[in-house]
Amino acid sequence: MAARLPVLFEDIAIAATRIRGGVVRSPVTHSYWLSQLCGCDVFLKHEQFQFTGSFKERGARNALMSLSEEKKAKGVVAASAGNHALALSWHGKQLGIPVSVLMPTVAPLAKRSKCAKFDANIVVHGDNIGVAKKYAEETAPFSEMTYVNGYDDPEIIAGAGTMGLELVDQAPDADAYDYIMVPCGGAGLLAGVALASKTLRPATRVIGVEPRNCASFTAALEAGEPVPAPTTSTLADGLAVPTVGGNAFEVARAHTDEVVIVEESDVALSVLRLLENEKVIVEGGGATGLAAILPGGPMHKEVQGKRVAVPLCGGNIDVTTLGRVIDRGLAADCRLVRFVAEVSDRAGGIAEVTSLLSEHGASVKDVFHERAWLQSAVDRVQIKFIIECTGPEHSVQVRDAVRAAGVPLLVWGKTVYNADGTARTLGSTTGGPAEPAPFE
Incomplete structure (x- = not known):
């Protein structure tokens, strides 16, 4: 007999009834532009419309309402740097349950202040969530409160599952989706x-979708149990959990068809596509599901002609971070291009290149000079340009025009042109001698 899973369908059904009226039944919209781009019918589930900006409210409210009266009186505690903290603080305020949030030092100031406005007790401790969690579990008075794990408590998982119920109910023409892409x-x-x-x-x-810089569920599947995964900084910071939850792993492993990994550039491009085509602001983690089906994504070919549901799980992205993500998205889309050329250091040297760029419709955004490390001639200078193009085809046209004009091109995008005329990709040693790239 198979072991009983920690969360059953009836737990989700109960959670749906319990939280009804306390969270937004987020809309599902059909995206014409993304459907054209991805080659499938794309339906977006707008969880960024929740009051605190993410799906985390579903689990937080369900967990709080599941507590006994005694535990409600003592209050709850959680370690979180963002969405879970906001959701727990907001619903704790609505339900009259004291909430303490242990936030690491890297938690954005804006999120700290919002939690405080919801009357939560905010304590900043440790460099990461793990340190904050350990402090909460071992230090009074927090150790006497109920700890609410933002992704592994059965009540949290059941609450999150209510999104799945809504998706099924909101499917067009009562037909099921062929795919659901879940960050x-x-x-x-x-x-x-x-x-x-x-x-x-x-x-x-x-389909589960993970960022390559923190593929913890993939690591757990390979090991057969939750294990720490190699983790580096990712644009999908809300998904940067080094070790998946034990309860979540058992349930997800039993019901998920496939898990795919997306690149950082795809995540940035997803945020950009949603901003430009849907006029919605979605954080990196919330846009990761879309990254899987964009051209070049791991599921793009498989979903052609299918109906695909994409939950937009959250919209809590700092303005400064949004600017960086947009720039990275533009770079991934070849609309922001960097190149390095060698020009004369005499009057008019740079003007020749800028005139050429203007003639072919490229706009110069930034220019940088490098003289000290250029050894070929004293009257030459390396110039790094950041230019704006309309897309990949335009970028290639401008590059070819620069080379045709006889301008010595050293770097274009990720391509390095070696002294012997061969080319290689930045970071690789193939295609010629591995010479250091200018400005690399």
């Missing part, structure tokens, strides 16, 4: 949505 961090959302949707619509394929 995966600690695996709580993936577990809940997969359980709900596969129970009601077994033919729907549920």
Whole structure:
């Protein structure tokens, strides 16, 4: 007999009734432009419309309402740097339950202040979530409170699963989606949505989507249990959970059809596509599901002609971070291009290049000079340009025009042109001698 999973479908059904009226039933919209781009019918589930800006409210409210009166009186505690903290603080205020949030030093000041406005007790401790969590579990008075894990508590998973119920109910013409692309961090959302949707619509394929810089669910699948995964900084910071939850892993493994990994450039491009085409601001983690089906994404070819649901899990992105993500998205889209050329250091040297760029419709955004490390001639200078193009084809046209004009091109995008005329990709040693790239 198979072991009983820590969360069952009936737990999600109960959670849906329990939180009804306390969270937004987020709309699902069909995206004409993204459908054209991806080659499939794209349906967006707008969880960024929740009051605190993310799906985390579903699990937070369900967890709080599941407590006994005694535990409600003592209050709850959680370690979080963002969305879970906001959700728990807001619903704790609505339900009259004291909430303490242990936030690491890297937590954005804006999120700290919002939690404080919801009357939560904010304590900044440690360099990461792990240190903050350990402090909460071992230090009074927090150790006497109920700890609410933002992605692994059964009540959290069941609450997240209510999104899956809504998705099934909101499918167009009562037909099931062919695919649901679910961003995966600690695996709580993936577990809940997969359980709900596969129970009601077994033919729907549920795909977990992870950023390459923190593929913790993939690591857990390979090991057969939750294990720490190699983790580096990612634009999908809300998914940066080094080790998936044990409960979430068991449920997600049983109901998820496949897990794919997306690149950082795809995440940035997803944020940009949503901003430009849908006029919505979505954080990196919330846009990761879309990254899987964009051209070049791991699921793009498979979903052609299918109906695909994409939850937009959150919209809490700092303005400064948004600017960086947009720039990276533009770079990935070849609309922001860097190149290095060698020109005369005499009057008019740079003007020749800028005139050439203007003639071919490229706009110069930044220019940088490098004289000290150029050894070829004293009257030459390396110039790094950041230019704006309209896309990949325009970028190639401008590059070819620069080379045709006889301007010595050293770097274009990720391509390095070696002294012997061969080319290589930045970071590689193929295609010629591995010479240091200018400005690399």
